[in-house]
Amino acid sequence: MDEAAFMAVKYGIQSGHAILYDQQTKVQWSKYVWERCNIPKHRYILWLTLHQKLKTRDYLNKHCQVVDKMCLLCGNHTEEISHLFFQCDYSRLCLVKLKEWIGCRAQTGNYHTLLRWISKAKHLTKLRRSFYIAAVSALVYHIWRVRNDVLWSSKIWHVNHTMEVIKRELKLRLTVMYKGKQNRDKEWYQKL
């Protein structure tokens, strides 16, 4: 909220809380996007997702264009951000596989709650939290990529193929991030 808007609001406990909450949320979202382990090309799609700006079919219908609203990955639900990440059958299965692979115990299947859970997981090292956020970011990017392939090429990648691509990119990233470092995560990341 800018200064002019701030001055226009009559101050009270409720409005004060709303301002602080709004600022805190913005800080959190930017923290996820700029997390150091994130692969640079994944950052932009995560940013659009967190700001509800990703041009899903639901978004297009609300803002400018009338298109078929159904999800391109499952055909069973309106294509909106909360569905794509990760209520859709396709993306939910990818998330289950991703969590198994990295050893993430979070129960939630909602992208925003998941990111918040990771950022508050004090049992994890800082670097591992950063890597988990990078993993969610990679998944968001690749789900969107697979969805676009369905739209433009009418082909859908098998979940296993999508996961292989994600794992390959993340392993490479991890090698760079952990290079030369001795730490208590070493056993974990060497098994990935």
Ligand SMILES: [Zn+2]
């Ligand atoms: Zn779907």
